[in-house]
Amino acid sequence: MPLKAELHCHIEGAAAPELVVRQAQKYGKDVSPFIQNGSFVWNDFTSFLAAYDFAADLFRTEEDYARLSEHYLTSLARDGAIYSEVFTSPDHAIKAGLSPKAYTDALGEGMLRAKAKTGIEGRMIVTGVRHVGVESIEAAARFAARCNHPLVTGFGVAGDERMGEFEDYVRAFEIAREAGLGITIHAGELLGWESVAQALDHIKPSRIGHGVRAIENPDLVKRIADEGIVLEVCPGSNIALKVFDSFADHPFPKFRAAGCKVTLSSDDPPYFWTSLKREYDIATEHFGMDDKALMATTRTAIEAAFVDRKTKAALLARLDGHKR
Template identity: 55%
Template sequence: MIKAELHCHIEGATPPALAARLADKYGLDLSRYLADGRYLWNDFSSFIACYAAIANVFRSEEDFAALAEAYLTELAAVDTIYAELFVSPEQGLLAGLSRDGYMRAITAGIETARDKTGIEARMVMIGERHMGPEQVEGAARYAVSCDFPLLTGFNMAGDERMGTVADFARAFEIARDGGLGLTIHAGEVCGPFSVRDALDLVRPERIGHGVRAAEEPDLVKRLADEGVVLEVCPSSNIALSVYPDLASHPLRRLHDAGVKVTLNSDDPPFFDTSLEAEYAAARDEMGFSPAEIDGMTRTAIEAAFVDEATRARLLARLAG
């Protein structure tokens, strides 16, 4: 199956082997968070702590470039032709780099992977909701003013329970005015109201997760009618207890109701998954046919934050 991914946090995609190598390089003790090639956490709070510890192993532009190259190379090896990476220069600042240094590093990793494998990738800037409206607006202003052509979208992640979407609407206006594609995390931890608020106040092309919309038929119909694409991450939803198992997950119901859905891995090694595993689960455990899965990949490419010439090339690769 040819694959495409729209929803992955780049630090959350850190291969455990790379984290171990960098921890050894910098003399960091990860024994609480990493053992036998797996990340260790057991609830949302410990997940956040584990994520922060792993993100802390990156200390140089070379490290961040290696991360982007490693993840994209891994994707390309399983027939992925396109990926979008959620990036946060805040991680670069924590590592002692400049925002531009962080972005330069991720760009270098993307270009190296593309040259080696042919995979196409773009970056989507993240504003951190839990850091407040000022930080998110600052991220949007930086995103529209910096000179990195592979940065093509803007998003807001973080704890959905912090503030309201209205508090952050200005950031999305800045990003839209700057020509960036818009997506926003909603309908994961919080219920259908968060999806409705995103639609009303942000008017995004896509929504990250969005699955809690399934609880309200009228909202599902609105998503279908407006053609808003959901970046669905089934294993992430199970790992973070949004749903107890794949049998309970609403991906099939949303798809059959005409909502545009895509398959994504979110923070794959933290959730014992991968993009390849998400595609396999859709086929083997959620009952999607190969044609339906190809349709989700097509949806991802059609919704990608790329120029039309690149989109046409990707669609031609998908068509074979």
């Protein structure tokens, strides 16, 4: 089994339907509009977000969040992952009644519990949510910059790409960059190549969340390759959200062939009927990648990870040891 690393997973979106049902029972909520027959119910990005927000609102205490990250990272480790970055969302925590600090501490505690059990390294990327607005994105950046949590190592923006302008997020990213945080931004998922170009021009990230619609412009693909921008690609998510019609149409192999740095992630696994393991299996089945190619993808992810040099070296040594 190839070792794995994940750079792109929203922690609220990692809660399995069974866990969400249990949380709903705890807080006396009816799940039936959003979960049916053990599966999340949605049919487009907007209804996906509605189901996601409903589920996120059922994680309300520190222990709810600690258990969520502990459970997710433990399951990743069982599937061969040695490293996990999760997106966190102060906005969702505030909505659920918890301070960003209590929420972040709790998620960090769960990650450390998973590490104690399995050895998996975890880090957090604080995100702002586009459809909540610029002010909340700047507040998230300020929180990320001053929280001083050792596992908070990145800042990003997610949410509905059809809302807001990249230019408006420049200040938030400056705050994060000045604090030494790694920078990633969702682009080129719901909107086309122009969105990726704008993200690169305005935000100057080292990584792009998705970025897959850059494939619509060969010059942009070349720019991504030349500049060494890392794409956090989530094929199962892309097919579920109909960004592409089928895995046969997915551009992952084209990006690889063009020399772009591509990685594999699950995004919001149970919503898209996937897991990190399934993403690696998809790459084998649909993109013709053998274990050596998959291990190289894991190496790309670790090299692009928002993690201190010493931990990165230790993770790379684990990959080298595995090959022998």
